[in-house]
Amino acid sequence: MSSPTQAEIAADADVYRTVLREWLEEGHADAWRDSYQYDIEASIKNNGKLVKLLFESGVGAYGWPVEAGALGGGSLHLATLFDELSRRGIPIPEHYGVLTTLGPPLVRYAPELAKLYLAAFLRGEEWWGQSFSEPEAGSDMASLRCRATPVDGGYRVNGQKIWTSHGVGAKKIVLLARTGTPESRHRGLTLFLIDSDTPGLEIRPIALANGRNELAEVFFDDVFVPTERRIGAEDEGWAIAMYLLQFERGLWAWLRAGVLMNRLGELARTVEPTDAAKARIGELYLDVAALRARAAETAKELADNGEVGPGASVDKLLLGAAEVGMLNAARELLGDTFLYGDTADRWREEWWWSRTTTIYGGAAEAQRQIIADRVLNLPKEPRK
Ligand SMILES: Cc1cc2nc3c(=O)[nH]c(=O)nc-3n(C[C@H](O)[C@H](O)[C@H](O)COP(=O)(O)OP(=O)(O)OC[C@H]3O[C@@H](n4cnc5c(N)ncnc54)[C@H](O)[C@@H]3O)c2cc1C
Missing domain, CATH: 1.20.140.10 (Butyryl-CoA Dehydrogenase, subunit A, domain 3)
Structure with missing residues (x-):
């Protein structure tokens, strides 16, 4: 029987499972089986190599649109990938946890940004942080105060975020900031994709009680973000x-x-x-x-x-x-x-x-x- 085509695999998660299983049974990812590193940075680096291998061999490129540099398919393909890896004791790279959260809104609300930037994340070459929470705005997210003020060609961001997962080493930050009045609550928030090396942006690690630097504080001091880096419309955050x-x-x-x-x-x-x-x-x-x-x-x-x-x-x-x-x-x-x-x-x-x-x-x-x-x-x- 001939091998299924890319379109057939993308259309049917069961076909994908068969292809993925065959690939895994050939032993390509066995070097990662039962692997574990206490040091989170080392773990992200090592597991990033697995993301790259999976993506470049094709089997890790399903679950994301072709327009974003992937091979098509959806949530069931991602669910299948996680299932098949964990069944074999192969760690699910940290990248996928962040990707499954930040990828879908980018694809849906900013397809141009997804086209430009998502592939590097999908290939395991970089990871991103999600900066929503603030020291005084966690459960009550509508009270957040970090502000993005409209200026010529974009926005200037000032404020502080906290608890950004895998913030240390993140190449990009998905930021939720206030663009409306302080009283606008959930109506005045906007989402942005910001390069972490933008002048004025500083990331400081926070170690969890387990000793791992899993989290970070992110500070914004007059950080410029071009309008093209907005995810969705202003105040749609x-x-x-x-x-x-x-x-x-x-x-x-x-x-x-x-x-x-x-x-x-x-x-x-x-x-x-x-x-x-x-x-x-x-x-x-x-x-x-x-x-x-x-x-x-x-x-x-x-x-x-x-x-x-x-x-x-x-x-x-x-x-x-x-x-x-x-x-x-x-x-x-x-x-x-x-x-x-x-x-x-x-x-x-x-x-x-x-x-x-x-x-x-x-x-x-x-x-x-x-x-x-x-x-x-x-x-x-x-x-x-
Ligand atoms: C490991 C980890 C990873 C995280 N990663 C990220 C990340 O990547 N990006 C990001 O933006 N944030 C992240 N967070 C932050 C997380 O979203 C917040 O910690 C969470 O939303 C709670 O907010 P808070 O810590 O401010 O606690 P608070 O909101 O101050 O809550 C404190 C306590 O009060 C309770 N409480 C609050 N409001 C109510 C209410 N209305 N009714 C009843 N009880 C209430 C809470 O349940 C909690 O027990 C992470 C947190 C952890 C622990």
Whole structure:
């Protein structure tokens, strides 16, 4: 039988899975199997080589439009890639987490920018940061103050951002800034794509409790951004950010579900198989399986309709519960292995990381609020 064409692979994620499996079974990515680096910069560098290999061989170039330098396909292709990598214990490069969040809004709201810049990210040659949160604007994103003031040919940006994931080393920053009046709340926000080496822009690392420099502060001191670097229209930033968050909550949950299933397998192989341990692992399996089932539906909906709306908050909650539950169990069941063994660094780092899953992408309390108001349409609480 002849090999499927690019168009056939792009049109059908099952065909893509077959092609991807064949490629992986030939051993091309085996050097990365079970690899892990505590140092986040080293990890990004090493995994960037895998992104490049996947893209240049073709199998990692699906899930993105041809116009952006890729081979076509959509969310289901990305979901398939994450699934096949994690099934084999191959790390899902950090790049994909950021790409699945920042790529879709760029493709939809700024196709010209996607055409010019997305390919370097897809090839693993650079990664970008997402700078929305501020020291006093996290859950309440509509209160952000970093300002982009219109000037001749573009905007001047002044202000501060915080908690930008993988901000250190990011080549570009996707910035959400205020263009309206201070009182305009969600109506006065605009999104930009900014080169991190623009004069006046400074990135400072923040180490997480696990010791990794995963986050960063970003400072803007009169940074000039040309109008062509705006993503969408002026003051349209809130709608685009909401579009983006569906991917950050939905497709990311699917990505993490694959990783968690793999780590659960490792946990099951490592712990002493007492009845209590087996029962606990069985419960964790159900949590991760529920997360996978839900996130699979979300990935399908994103592929069919391009959006899922506020329902992605459910995925985010399930992810938080599964990840925190699993790493708490690892800490209790692994005993000395968690504290001192050969794999202790990794388990402990993952335990610390799991504390963040109920915060990033919108804190769990905020997700419950969204579900109550916008999914279940519950009546508002009476004012006290
Ligand atoms: C690992 C990690 C990665 C991150 N990556 C990024 C990134 O790349 N880009 C970016 O822009 N941001 C990023 N963030 C920031 C993240 O989006 C914010 O931390 C999050 O939105 C919460 O905001 P906050 O930290 O200001 O907490 P706050 O909003 O101050 O919340 C503090 C507490 O109060 C609760 N709370 C707040 N409002 C309500 C309410 N209305 N009802 C009930 N409870 C409420 C919260 O749930 C939380 O428990 C990241 C955070 C982490 C931990």
